[in-house]
Each structure stands twice: as structure tokens, then as C-alpha cells.
Amino acid sequence: MGIFDIFKRKEKSTRFECSTCGQVHDELPALGFLSPLYYDTLNEKDKKEIAELSSDFCEIKNEDQTDRFIRTTLTIKINDACEDLDYGIWVSLSEKSFNEYQSEFKNNVEGKTYFGMISNEIPDYEESTLGIHVNVNTRSGGVRPEIIPHQNEHKLISDWENGITIKEAEKRIERMTNSLTEIKPEKLNKDQTRIEFKKFVGDEKYNHFILTLYEAFPLREKLFFWQEELLQNFSNEFDIEPILFENVHEIFNYCPIHDFELKKDNVKIADGNDIIPKISYEREKELFPMANINAPRDLERFNYPKDVDVVYCEKCRELKNKNVAQHRI
Ligand SMILES: [Zn+2]
Ligand SMILES: [Zn+2]
Structure with a gap:
């Protein structure tokens, strides 16, 4: 997976008076790759020694050939919104085209067309987007060139031709924001996030947070508001990307009492009557809350496996188990 940036197209304000509908609303961010995939896959040494990367150009000098890339924009129409979804995408060009584009870059010559191939893997598509043939059309006004895909069976081409829905666009933006949090290990990795979060909220709240996270069988599909709020306060305090629900279980994957990494199992669902408590529920919650030898039936559900x-x-x-055994004697 490549490395993205998500940026607002206008730097100052993201709210603006829309020229299409006349209302003031938020602008969609553009989804940009910071470098071509072929650059991302180089090791650190090669990145320094054989590659050159700027915001608009990238060259990789391999032994047998030099690869050249420029950054372009792919615009996908959103049918039920005033705006389009823009991807910032790298395209490989021939040496001749690259040199010409580079020499005219400052003067911002418009109306030139070059042939190129997409050099990023757009995660929104199952089928690889690498190597899709495109035309690159230069534009004036300091705007990056637009790419026009060639006819192809690829889903990307039909999206480009037919447009997508705002719902789909928002899903894609969220997914990219998601992968952003994954690739920011320099700030806080998974373990650090958990440890800092525990310090931040304190032991008692932390325990409650974790136990609530795992108390329903099957797991709940969203957080409680107070849980979201704690996470939000935490990510604000540490100035990190918001922690998304789909990552929560992966981050908080340790027993709050014993700090053992949690393991997976498949257990029987048991009715309340079948579970004879040997010690009080409160005590159990303090001593071994995450035994989960069986799962109590969730009475609010009509259907359960x-x-x-x-x-x-x-x-x-x-x-x-010890506790149960002791009580049997
Ligand atoms: Zn509008
Ligand atoms: Zn434990």
C-alpha cells in the first residue's frame, strides 16, 4: 500500500460557498499519493542513492533503466454532490515526455498530452490499478495535469466514465484516512497507543473501557458515546489521527488486569441459568474478567448462534478454572 496525503484543495478554509448549489458546505479532501509505488518499495538506502522525489517529479535510476514519474490528478465525478473526488496519482512517462513536461513545468504550458501508465495501487479497487494506460493532459493555472484513462475493462474506468455516489466517495475518504493512521508509526504505534491511552484515562476508566469493549457476544458493532469521547480526547491530546472503530480491537488487545495478549476462541453460548456463579460477578470482574469460557446469551437479541x-x-x-475446581471439592 502506498503512502498518502489527504489534503484540502484550498488551504485556508474547508467551508466555502459552493458555486454549484449556492450553499456553504464542506469541501471534500483530495486523496493523494506522496510517491509512486515503485518508490515506496525501495529500501531506505536506494531511496537516498538511486531515487529523487519532489512533490511533482520522481526519478528512479535502476542499473538497466531509469523510471520517470510525474504527479497528476484523476477526477472521479460524484453524481449526487456538487463536487468531484480527486485522486493525486503518479504516472510513469517516457524519457522524452518527462523531460518536456519538466522543462515546461514552470511556465505551466497547457494543452499538451502525454501517454503514461498509472503507478499507484488505489486501494479502492480489487483489481490492480498499476499500469493502466492513460493520457496526461497538462493544464494551466498551477493545476496538476489531468489524466484521462484509456478504454479498459477495469472498474476504475467505468467509475471515471459513470461517476460514483457521495456515499461511496465518503467511504473511500474514510478508508484512506484509515490507512494514514496505520502508516504513522513514528508517532504512536499500536502498543504505545494502548499504553499511553491507559496512562491518559487512568487504570479504572481503562479497565471499564476494555471490559465494555469485549462484554457483548458477539461484539458490538460500535462504541458507546463515552468510549468515543475518551478516544477523541486522547487523539486530540496526542495530536494523532482519530482512532477508528475498525482498529480499536486490534489496538486494545490485552487483558486489562493481567496485561496478557488476548487470544481467539470459539465458545458455546450459555443461558444465564446454566452459569452458576462460584464467586460474585463483581469479584470475577476484578480477578478474571476475560476468561470467557462460555458466553452469556445476550437477551436483547432475537437471533443468536x-x-x-x-x-x-x-x-x-x-x-x-482454578476457582471452579476449588469450589467443586
Ligand atoms: Zn454545493
Ligand atoms: Zn486476564
């Missing part, structure tokens, strides 16, 4: 995927803490299980 026989068994369910759970996560558990080995230490919690060990303690719970």
Missing part, C-alpha cells in the same frame, strides 16, 4: 467467537486472557482462564 450456538457458539460465538470470543477473545480471552490465558491468565484469566487459568484463575477461573
